Amino acid sequence: MSLLNHLNELRRRLIAVFVVFILSAAVMLFFTKRLYLWLIRDLHVDGQLAVLSPADIVTVYFMIAGVAAIAVTIPFAAWQLWLFVAPALTRKERRIALSYIPALFLLFLGGIAFGYFIVFPNIFHFLMSMNDGMFQLVFTAERYFRFMMQVVLPFGLIFELPVIVVFLTNLGILNPVRMRKMRKISYFVLIILGVALSPPDFVSDTVMSVPLLLLYEICVTLSAITWRRKLKRRAQSEGELSAAAEQTHEHNL
Structure with missing residues (x-):
């Protein structure tokens, strides 16, 4: 198209x-x-x-x-x-x-x-x-x-982040190493976001921002789990391809 x-x-x-x-x-x-x-x-x-x-x-x-x-x-x-x-x-x-x-x-x-x-x-x-x-x-x-x-x-919208992170990790756009390197910047952005989304008082800002930071750490953990599984699947796939190539080579000999 x-x-x-x-x-x-x-x-x-x-x-x-x-x-x-x-x-x-x-x-x-x-x-x-x-x-x-x-x-x-x-x-x-x-x-x-x-x-x-x-x-x-x-x-x-x-x-x-x-x-x-x-x-x-x-x-x-x-x-x-x-x-x-x-x-x-x-x-x-x-x-x-x-x-x-x-x-x-x-x-x-x-x-x-x-x-x-x-x-x-x-x-x-x-x-x-x-x-x-x-x-x-x-x-x-x-x-x-x-x-x-x-x-x-x-x-309700922020709780969608774990699914988005897992999806982007499977696509290779995100990985746990990159998310850890971006932690300081991400914390800053999330705190700004929490202040912007919450009513204008200190308690609301705090109660909104702290779960965002915890959710980010959960996303990092989920990204690490997804990344390890992806690498394991890739290694298995490469092993199967290597085994198939060896069998084909032996058959040709």
């Missing part, structure tokens, strides 16, 4: 992903009220948060439905990506790449769960403890859910 045909194919895949996202968001709108009541169950506000304008109601609906739609769309997006690159892969590579799709979905859900059940409550309760009776707490729905999404959603 020419470059133009590749771009047209990529455009078709992206449009399909966008359509699935929109349809998923439309379906999730019917479940938004249930999700809303479940998400504010610990606030003790009798199911009501303040809004400053009618537009805030629409914003909250779309924020909740949008995150749920992302979770639904990720497996389909990964499948479309696999279909795009599959013609350039061998049968074994296609099978390996296809096995990453469930992992992407499960890691996204795991990241969302980690952010919501572990990180978000700690940040929220710490910030509430700083009130100490000094302020009257009035939560607006739009700001509360925007704060929640800023904390939770990045973890």
